[in-house]
Amino acid sequence: MSINGQALDTAFGANPLREGLASQEAPPGHTLVIFGGSGDLAARKLVPALYNLERNALLPSSLAVVGLGRRPMDHESYRTRQLEATTSFSRTGKPDPELWSAFQQGLYYVRGDFSTHAGYEDLKRELAEIETRHGTGGNRIFYLATQPSLFPEIIRLLGETGLNRGPGTTRIVIEKPFGRDLATALDLNAIANDVFDESQIYRIDHYLGKETVQNVLVLRFANVIFEPVWNRRYIDSVQITVAESVGLEGRGTYYEEAGVLRDMVQNHIMQLFALVAMEPPVDFEADSIRDEKVKVLRALRHLEPDQVANNVMRASYGAGFVDGREVPAYRDEDGVAPDSTTETYFASRFFIDNWRWKGVPFYLRSGKRLAKRASEIAIQFNEVPHLLFGDSNPDGVPPNVLAMRIQPDEGVSITFEAKQPGLGMRVRPVRMDFGYGQSFAEESPDAYERLLLDVMLGDQTLFIRRDETEAAWRAVMPILEAWEGDTVSRLPTYEAGRWGPRQAGDLLRADGFRWRRL
Amino acid sequence: MNLTTSITDTLPTLARLREQAARQAADAGAELNAQMLLATIVARYPHPTAWADIEAETKPVVAAYPGRVIALVNDPDTAQSPDPVRVGLLAAQRSDGASAIRGELLTAALEGRAFEEGAAIAASWSASGVPTVVWWNGPATTDDHLFEDMLDIADRILVDSSAMTDAAADFEVLGDIVMASHHARVTDALWLRLLAWRQAFAQAFDQPAARIDLEHVRSVELAVQQSPGGNAAALLLVGWMASRLGWRLDRRTTQGWRLASDGHAVDVICEPSSTPNVLIEMVRLSAPTSRYLAHMPSPEDIVVDCQSDLAPITHVAVRRPPPTRPRLRLDDLLTGGAHYSVFQQSVTLARTLAAA
Numbered sequence: 001m002s003i004n005g006q007a008l009d010t011a012f013g014a015n016p017l018r019e020g021l022a023s024q025e026a027p028p029g030h031t032l033v034i035f036g037g038s039g040d041l042a043a044r045k046l047v048p049a050l051y052n053l054e055r056n057a058l059l060p061s062s063l064a065v066v067g068l069g070r071r072p073m074d075h076e077s078y079r080t081r082q083l084e085a086t087t088s089f090s091r092t093g094k095p096d097p098e099l100w101s102a103f104q105q106g107l108y109y110v111r112g113d114f115s116t117h118a119g120y121e122d123l124k125r126e127l128a129e130i131e132t133r134h135g136t137g138g139n140r141i142f143y144l145a146t147q148p149s150l151f152p153e154i155i156r157l158l159g160e161t162g163l164n165r166g167p168g169t170t171r172i173v174i175e176k177p178f179g180r181d182l183a184t185a186l187d188l189n190a191i192a193n194d195v196f197d198e199s200q201i202y203r204i205d206h207y208l209g210k211e212t213v214q215n216v217l218v219l220r221f222a223n224v225i226f227e228p229v230w231n232r233r234y235i236d237s238v239q240i241t242v243a244e245s246v247g248l249e250g251r252g253t254y255y256e257e258a259g260v261l262r263d264m265v266q267n268h269i270m271q272l273f274a275l276v277a278m279e280p281p282v283d284f285e286a287d288s289i290r291d292e293k294v295k296v297l298r299a300l301r302h303l304e305p306d307q308v309a310n311n312v313m314r315a316s317y318g319a320g321f322v323d324g325r326e327v328p329a330y331r332d333e334d335g336v337a338p339d340s341t342t343e344t345y346f347a348s349r350f351f352i353d354n355w356r357w358k359g360v361p362f363y364l365r366s367g368k369r370l371a372k373r374a375s376e377i378a379i380q381f382n383e384v385p386h387l388l389f390g391d392s393n394p395d396g397v398p399p400n401v402l403a404m405r406i407q408p409d410e411g412v413s414i415t416f417e418a419k420q421p422g423l424g425m426r427v428r429p430v431r432m433d434f435g436y437g438q439s440f441a442e443e444s445p446d447a448y449e450r451l452l453l454d455v456m457l458g459d460q461t462l463f464i465r466r467d468e469t470e471a472a473w474r475a476v477m478p479i480l481e482a483w484e485g486d487t488v489s490r491l492p493t494y495e496a497g498r499w500g501p502r503q504a505g506d507l508l509r510a511d512g513f514r515w516r517r518l
Numbered sequence: 519m520n521l522t523t524s525i526t527d528t529l530p531t532l533a534r535l536r537e538q539a540a541r542q543a544a545d546a547g548a549e550l551n552a553q554m555l556l557a558t559i560v561a562r563y564p565h566p567t568a569w570a571d572i573e574a575e576t577k578p579v580v581a582a583y584p585g586r587v588i589a590l591v592n593d594p595d596t597a598q599s600p601d602p603v604r605v606g607l608l609a610a611q612r613s614d615g616a617s618a619i620r621g622e623l624l625t626a627a628l629e630g631r632a633f634e635e636g637a638a639i640a641a642s643w644s645a646s647g648v649p650t651v652v653w654w655n656g657p658a659t660t661d662d663h664l665f666e667d668m669l670d671i672a673d674r675i676l677v678d679s680s681a682m683t684d685a686a687a688d689f690e691v692l693g694d695i696v697m698a699s700h701h702a703r704v705t706d707a708l709w710l711r712l713l714a715w716r717q718a719f720a721q722a723f724d725q726p727a728a729r730i731d732l733e734h735v736r737s738v739e740l741a742v743q744q745s746p747g748g749n750a751a752a753l754l755l756v757g758w759m760a761s762r763l764g765w766r767l768d769r770r771t772t773q774g775w776r777l778a779s780d781g782h783a784v785d786v787i788c789e790p791s792s793t794p795n796v797l798i799e800m801v802r803l804s805a806p807t808s809r810y811l812a813h814m815p816s817p818e819d820i821v822v823d824c825q826s827d828l829a830p831i832t833h834v835a836v837r838r839p840p841p842t843r844p845r846l847r848l849d850d851l852l853t854g855g856a857h858y859s860v861f862q863q864s865v866t867l868a869r870t871l872a873a874a
Contacts, residue, residue, distance in 0.1 A: 015729055016762045017720040020857030021713075028725060439554055439584065 027456030028168075029062030029136035031127060035114060035154055036145035037067020038078070041175070043085035045206075046145065047107075049448035051086050051095055054103045058453060064106045064134045066126065068114060078109030091446055106134060115153060120161035131167075138167025141455055144174050152191045159195030173202045173455055176267045177258065178464070181480055182473040189466045202455050203464040207268040209447025212410040212436070214462070216275045216377065217289075219404065219412060226402070227280070229381070231356045236399060237513055239363045239378040240272050242406075243370040245322050247496075252335020259342040261314075261476060264366040270297065270472040271464070272406070273362060276377055277352055286460040290468055297471035301351040308482035311350075313492075313504045314343035317369040320496030327369060327496045341491055344368045347504040348479070349511075361511055365504065369496035374518040375406035392425040403516075410444075411435040520569065520606025520623070528624055528643060532605045539607055539619060555621075557585040557851055558644040560672065561653040562636070562664065566593040569604055572625060578844040580621030581610035583851050586645045590636040590664075593627040602627045637667035649673040653847055657682045658692045658704055669695075672702040676850045679708040679754065680747035680797065685872040689753065693869035696862050707846045708747070709861055712755050714820050715798060718812050719759070722822040731826075732763060734805040735784055741791040741799040750868075751797040752788050757868030758860070767867075770874040 032050075034042050053059045067078055083104065087094045095103075110126050112119040131138055142158060144151050151174060158164050158172070174192065179185030192201055207213055220226055229235070242264055248255050255263065274293035281288040303311055316330040330336060330344050345367035352362065381400040387393065401415040413433045420426040436444070454462055494501040499515065508514055523531040561576065567589075576587045587608070596602050608621040624643055628636055644650050650672045658677040659665050668675055682688035695704050723729050738756065742748045756775075759765070765777040765784055774786040791799035796814060803810040808826040815821055841849065 015720060015723050016732065017716070017723050017759075019762065020860035021717055021720045434554070439556060440582070 027060050027453065028139055029060045029134065030139045030141055030456050031064045031066060031131055031134070031136050032141045032143060032452075033066045033068060033123070033127070034143045034145055035068050035150075036147075037109060038069035038071050038073065038081075039145055041145040042067060043082065044089045045446070045448045046143065046452070047082045048086045048090035049446050049452055051090060051100070051103055052092055052446065052449050053453060055092060055096070055099060060456070062135045062137070064108065064130045064136060066108045066110055066123075066130065068110050068112065068123070070111065070113065072111055073109050075108050079104040079107050082107060091443065114157070115150075117157065117161055120157050120163060124161065124163060136168070139169045140166045140171070142170075142172045144172065148175070148177055148180075152188060155191050155195050164195045164200075169200075169458070170196075171200050171202060171455055171458075172196055173204055176203070176205050177262055178203055178267075178469045179473065180257070180262060182470065182477045185469055185473045189470065193466060198466055199460070201466070202460060203466075203469060204451055205267050205271055205464055206447040206451065207271055208462040208464075209449075209451040210406060211444040212404070212406045213272065213275065215410075215412075216272070216404060220276075221280055230379075232358055232360050234381055235360055236380045236382045237361045237363065237511070238276060239380070239516055240269055240276070240365075240376075241378075241516070241518060242269055242272070242366040242375045243373060243499075243518065244366075244368050245370060245373045245497075247317075247322075247327060247330075247369050248333050248335070250334070252333050255344075256336055256340060256342050260344055260346045260366050260368065261479065265346055265348075265364065266472050266476050267464075269364050269366055270475065272375075272377060273297075273350075273364065274468075276379075277357060277362070279356070284461070286463075287465075289461055290465045294465070294467050294471050296352060296354070297468065297475060299352045299354040299357075300475045301353050303478040303482075305478065305482045305485070308479055311348055311507070312479050312482075313345075313347040313501065313507055314483070315345040315367075315492040315494050315501040315504070316340070316342065317344050317367070317496045318493040320369070320498065322369055322497040329493070329496070330369075339490075341488055343483075343491060345370075345494060345500050345504070347500065347507055349507055350475075361513075363508055363513070363515070365500065365515065367494075367500055371497055371499050372518065373408065376516070376518055377404040377406070378402070378516050380513070389425050389427050393427050397427045398429050401516075409435065410437070520604050523603050523605055525603055525626065525639060528603055528605055532622060532624065535605060535607055536619075554584050555586055555645045555648055556583055557648050558640075558650040559585045559587045559653065559847075559851075560640045560644075560650060560668070561587060561589045562655050563589060563591040564655060566595070566627070567591050569606075569625060573606070573608065573623060575844055576621070576623060577608050577610065578842075579848045579851065580608050582848055584620045585648075585851075586622045586643070587624065588640050588643050589623065589625040590633065590640065591625060591627045592629070592633045594629050596627045596629040596632075634663045635667075636664055637671055640668075641671050644671075651676065651851060652702070654678070657688050658695050658706075660691050660694070669700040669702045674850070675702045675704045676847065677704055677706055679706050679750045680711070682746050682750045685746065685749050685753060688750075689865065689869040689872040693865050696858075696865050703858060705850055705861065706754075706865075707843075707850070708750060708754060709864070710846050710849050711797070711841055712751060712758070713841075713849070715755055715801065715812065716758060718820045718822050719801075719803075719810070722810055722812075722824055728808075728824060731803075731805045731808045731810070733780070734782075734807075735763070735779070735803050736782065736806065737785045737787065737802075737804045739787045739789065739800075739802040739804075741801075742788050743794065743797050743799070744790045745797075748791070748797045753868040753872050754864060755798065755801070756786050757866070757871060758864040760871075761860070761863035761867045767870050767874055775871055775874060 034046060036042060047065070050059065050065060083095065083100060108130060110123060112122055114120065127140065144154060146154070155172070164170060172192070179188050220230065274296050278292040278296045281292045319329040319332070320327060331338050331340050347363070347365040350362045350364065351359070379402040383396065383399050387396060397417050398415070403413045405411050411434050413431050415429050415431050417427045418430045420428045451462060492501045492503060505515060521531055521535060559576070559579070561572070563572070572589045580587065604625050606623045607619050608623055609617045610620045611617055626636070626639055652668045652672045652675040654665065654675055654677045656677065657679050677692070679688070679692060723732055738759065740752050740755070742752045760777055763779065765779050768776040768778045768783065771785065774788045777784040777786060793799045800811070800813045807828055808824065810822055810824050812820055812822045
């Protein structure tokens with residue numbers, strides 16, 4: 001717990017009644033101010049997540065949520081709208097009427113022009129009133145859920161009107177993308193860090209809130225059997241896949257500007273990569289973990305412009321069938337230019353220049369309109385140094401693979417060799433499977449539930465630090481720059497509903513690998 | 519799906535049942551959920567209990583935490599029993615609607631000496647490589663051969679102190695057991711039932727500004743069910759609070775105890791509750807300038823009203839459904855044994871209070 005970054009617990013001593021009950025620490029009262037409060041993210045994710053936290057009695061009793069927007073709406077209409085959205089999008093379905101009735105008392109809507117000082121002065125007055133009514137102790141969270149292009153202006157105006165320092169703690173949550181390249185990321189960070197202390201800034205990548213992503217840390221650092229072999233001596237290659245079967249879902253204009261590299265690779269995939277490849281942190285404190293992630297991101301081998309073509313593959317989807325339904329080509333989607341060269345598929349080979357990973361290729365891929373929705377980290381181990389059973393298995397035996405499934409069907413599997421029953425000595429790969437759904441019937445919380453609670457508790461472990469986002473941009477900038485200098489008129493295409501372009505396989509084939517079938 | 523068998527043929531029968539289930543699933547074009555046992559659960563039933571009742575009680579637990587349940591049933595009429603040993607599979611519905619096998623149930627109806635020696639059966643039927651947890655269905659004891667055996671073969675024993683009949687003697691026994699270094703750790707269903715109360719108070723004092731009040735508490739009043747269970751619950755809750763806050767026993771009083779804090783006394787006063795179905799109805803902590811009233815406005819809620827002369831009233835709500843017996847057992851499987859020192863210290867204080 002902290003006020004503008006300063007620990008409060010040290011002044012008052014730890015709560016002696018909390019020992020043994022640490023997992024359910026209650027956050028103090030807060031006002032959560034959502035810029036873009038009438039938008040999609042608030043309706044689909046933020047308010048349903050808050051309701052589910054309330055349902056599990058994890059919210060402070062003194063919580064107020066203030067949605068900000070330009071649309072004309074009163075508090076009641078806003079509450080009705082959020083009830084409809086929560087009914088549609090909450091993982092727990094239709095809200096309990098009694099519980100919702102109590103919860104919605106803390107929902108407010110403030111209309112205004114938040115590109116001017118006047119809008120913020122009005123907000124300040126509204127906040128003072130709401131904070132007194134709810135007894136929030138003046139703790140504020142500003143959540144930026146607007147178009148990213150508005151972030152710098154909002155942050156600047158929060159600073160100029162003094163809202164960056166409130167009567168209690170003040171925190172700001174910034175949604176990805178954090179800039180659209182290194183230069184804009186540096187600018188955004190400079191503005192944010194000029195107005196707020198880094199301890200007040202929570203850069204959110206919802207992937208880090210997923211249970212299975214957090215399980216990567218548990219798998220690596222709570223088990224003694226994996227870490228000793230987690231290095232170049234035993235690992236042959238690593239594949240990270242984040243595949244989507246969906247298309248643009250009405251976000252054609254945004255996607256045209258972004259592409260899969262900015263939309264998925266620079267953030268989600270780089271975060272998965274960092275968790276898999278980082279050194280063990282000294283403890284589970286936010287900065288200890290983030291220090292290690294930054295170190296490994298900085299150790300990524302820099303690609304020279306002439307190396308991009310041999311190590312990176314991009315493409316866009318053509319027409320095809322997904323889930324038995326015919327879908328258009330990317331260039332025929334709404335909001336997409338007919339001559340677009342925005343990539344919807346990305347595959348690459350990276351190397352890390354450090355003692356642990358020297359020489360181990362990391363293959364990353366992500367795309368839209370692929371065969372299915374599947375995210376996975378696969379660790380392929382070396383082949384045995386000498387095969388005793390070569391006579392019966394002239395083609396050798398496949399290597400061991402540890403696969404961590406992020407979504408769907410979350411779990412971990414290990415492929416290893418076993419003797420096929422019979423008089424011969426035939427060796428066959430078998431799979432040992434751990435499924436979250438089979439072992440733990442309890443439903444996982446949504447990523448936003450975890451992350452919103454962490455913001456209120458002041459825990460930055462699952463949020464991205466300034467130097468992390470900059471390091472991730474530095475890693476992909478050579479690719480963006482090479483693409484910008486490459487005046488292709490048309491990208492290679494792949495049929496929607498398949499696993500990407502054929503050429504993507506060449507990237508691995510040259511090294512003697514192939515993409516995993518998911 | 520269950521079959522009658524004999525003690526020696528139990529595991530082969532179980533294997534046949536599994537094969538049968540796999541064949542049926544394949545015939546129906548379904549995929550049989552992979553078997554994953556995370557625990558062996560040995561459930562002791564001191565009185566004759568029907569298969570259906572045992573199944574109803576264990577199924578919700580294995581649905582959430584797959585395991586092999588071995589039920590040892592004390593049945594003086596075993597000779598007349600048509601099925602002294604039965605095995606079956608426990609299936610539960612998955613979120614996608616499909617039925618999946620989540621556990622196994624093996625029951626043995628035993629009488630007299632055979633029941634006392636039930637640990638041997640439990641040991642031979644246990645799944646390998648997973649922890650063995652015993653549901654004792656009664657308070658801890660040093661006067662039972664089966665309990666003594668279980669301390670050696672199990673990893674954890676869940677006792678239930680709400681079934682204590684003599685608090686002074688029974689807390690003496692529990693205190694000795696939890697402080698001794700047995701192979702098994704002993705956890706307590708009553709301790710788990712008190713979790714919502716402990717959580718509520720911890721939450722009320724999460725606010726740093728409220729924490730200073732903890733050093734100045736002058737009295738603790740409890741409204742407690744007039745029963746051995748209510749008495750045990752009050753002892754354990756006060757024991758917890760006293761151990762956390764460094765209070766020591768000064769003396770017994772007519773309504774409770776006087777405890778000594780740093781430089782001042784804390785009076786603990788127990789009054790009979792007016793609600794028959796709950797062990798603890800209300801707890802009030804008073805300090806010179808503030809009062810914290812924890813109560814249950816509904817069976818699903820504990821609310822702490824914090825009233826200070828220096829600040830407005832705040833409420834801390836802990837919403838937690840009343841723990842059912844299966845739920846308590848699941849909680850024990852998932853969290854029992856964690857933070858054991860807090861439980862040990864609480865039992866030690868409860869023992870001191872009970873003996874005063």
